Amino acid sequence: MVGKLVLIDGEHYPDVTAWAVERLGDVCCAVFLGGGEKIGDIGEVERRLQIPVYRGDDYISALEKAIVENGVTEVIDLSDEPVVDYEMRFRVASLCLRLGVAYRGADFLFTPREMKRPPKPSIAVIGTGKRVGKTAVGGFVARTLKEISRPLIITMGRGGPERPEVVDGESFELTPEFLAGLARQGRHAASDHFEDALTSRVTTIGCRRCGGGMAGFSFFDVVDEAVEMAKTMPHDLLIFEGSGASFPAYRAGAYITVTSALQREEYLRGYFGPFRLSLADLVVVTMAEVAGRERAERVAKIVREVNPGADVHLVTFRPRPLGDVSGKRVALVMTNELGIEPARRHLESLGAEVLHVSPNLSRRNLLRGDLASFRGVDAVVVELKAAAVDVVTLWALENGLEVIYFDNEPVNVDGKSLREAVLALGRSVLGGGR
């Protein structure tokens, strides 16, 4: 059964709105968005329409209440500018997608994607964009929750395998030589399921995805097959890791949304930013140190405005080398220019001498030039991403150099404890509360 809700405003005469409502048929309620040029008072609209009219200063809360109370399946927008602007419409669309309700206007239609229930307790780690630090946070969450569970990470990525692939990071050691072998077969050996298995020593299942929609769903992916496999595995907690700004279409027990203090603000406040943020129990704002305190606080404020219920953490990343760097002359290779100086300082505090750096891990041509210029090093210290295996590891092995991969460890800069927050979230999910 279709329960239609209409969005209306005071820029239309009540007779005109009633005329449209009659033409639609089966309208169960309305939400008044504002505007008063063509109405006396709201009671007049209510009397003319003869259906409940919800309203409030916060139109999103009024709409959510109306949808839930009336079992609405479709929201139809009979409003127009200047009452609604495009930002408002995306907020309405974000709410509708979260609640699984279609949103239709004169020349647009957003249909909700079914978000399946996972077969086991689950947490999703999703991002608002590429390289905001989702894999770093996903790995951290898995490492932390190993204390109270046996987690399994399901990743998806554009470089992921066509059939879901299990990597047993609990017992199998991923060496540079092993990853180099995969790269020689033409595989993306730095894909997230290898990175997580290596950095967090947990079992992972890697999946391919192709295409990302505006709200975060992928056009094709093989996550359903991975979830089927996970059913028969002994792990008691599933961690779904998104890819770029996309994420698996599963309704996880809890959500951690990762964004960056350098993220364009309109991607948080506007478009489908509110969808990704409003799913979250916990929001991690990364790059807080390099962005500066003021900017990080501004992003945190937007997050709190969009989702007042979320626990917001401001973090920076510190490199956590997976091998000993002390006393070694090293070259540092990363995907992001901004991370270079903080990472260099930290490696030097661990006793390494950083002779060369390259921020060009995702730009293969520039990277090859950088590698050719590196002289006198014992080891290359590199993130397991992008061209870390097919270019950097192969080059290092050919030149008899040690390869030391490193993880990006989130560290709070706001005095809070992400570790404690993750443990609390994990307990609540495992306790069956979600």
Ligand SMILES: Nc1ncnc2c1ncn2[C@@H]1O[C@H](COP(=O)(O)OP(=O)(O)OP(=O)(O)O)[C@@H](O)[C@H]1O
């Ligand atoms: N101190 C730092 N300041 C800023 N950036 C940093 C710092 N340390 C590390 N970085 C960068 O943070 C990024 C974290 O990347 P990560 O792969 O975790 O993000 P992601 O959202 O999972 O990306 P993807 O969409 O590829 O899966 C890397 O590009 C890394 O170089």
Ligand SMILES: O=C(O)[C@@H](COP(=O)(O)O)OP(=O)(O)O
């Ligand atoms: O291709 C993949 O498996 C991931 C990780 O890529 P790298 O971090 O290894 O580049 O990229 P995504 O599609 O999620 O942006």
